[in-house]
Amino acid sequence: MDPLTPDQTGRAAEQRTLRLQVLGLNSVEAEATFDRVARLAASFTQSPLAMVNFVNDERQMFRGMYVPPASPDDHAAADSRGIVFDLSDIAREAPNDYGFCPHVVAQGSQLALDDVFDYPRFRGNPLVNDMGVRSYLGTPLRDHTGVILGTVCVADVVARNWDRKLKEGMQELTETLLSEFKLRDSLLAQQQELFAVFDGAPFPIMLTEGPDHLLRYANGKQGAAFGMVPQFSPGRHVLTGLDAVGVFNAMDDAFRTGRTTTLPRASITTYDSPAPQDFSFLCTPVRTSPHAPISGVLTVAMNAQQPYPGAEQQVFAANVQERFEQLGAGGFGGPLPGQRGGGDPYAR
Structure with missing residues (x-):
């Protein structure tokens, strides 16, 4: 396989x-x-070391990791409770020049290093000096669309012979994750159906991702009231009006605790009204798959000055939250109470 050009690598x-x-x-x-x-x-x-490693354009992210337990007592605990990690000196992320996984991603094929010292281009890698890694076997982690997302890899502190059986076994193990990516795409498709309902909702609604609250989706009411911003932009930095009244603090609590958080009343000047308006905000933590950790927050704003009864607003918001939570459990229902026509999405 010919090496990629810098432009191809960047794309x-x-x-x-x-x-x-x-x-x-x-x-x-x-x-x-x-x-x-x-x-x-x-x-x-x-x-002694294994990782499921995702690689973006800035860093490596070890969302799956196994390292030896720290002590004999931990070995016993590992047998009884499952995985035990000693991560005091190992972070869940690394720069893209660290280790061998970026090479696997770049070349798009399995990399087996029986003895790192036999390869001048690899033996000076920081992973060798920091952790004493002497051998490595990494397999490209592809999703069901063919995109290489990262690697599944193992490493040892002694030279190893990574024979054909081990290489084939690692390939098969890596392919077991295809179902996880398919599930996530299925849930995303259901989210799009739900977003179509959100587009006609009479309240501002936004879905953010991660602890930095990156804007994944917002309906037309959200854009008209609080500003239209690009998808995946950091919400706290681009929606400064909402941050100033404490909305993102409430979202922080929902993401951190896994419980719905309410900001009962906040006065804010919106883009579609010259005078300040009073809103309450309901922030619900969400997941991208049934057993995944909290991945984001669904935030519904209710304007106390709009000509909708307060009870109807509460019912609509509660149903929106319940429906989104059903996605994480593999369920999806029909129209939501209070659905209205119109509304253009942004941050889609």
């Missing part, structure tokens, strides 16, 4: 980053699914 990184954003994987939060795959990889290959 591939941009495509990969966008795909990670769409799938809700463009952050460092650990996930049980990926941790289990890392543990299986370590067990299958008898390696």
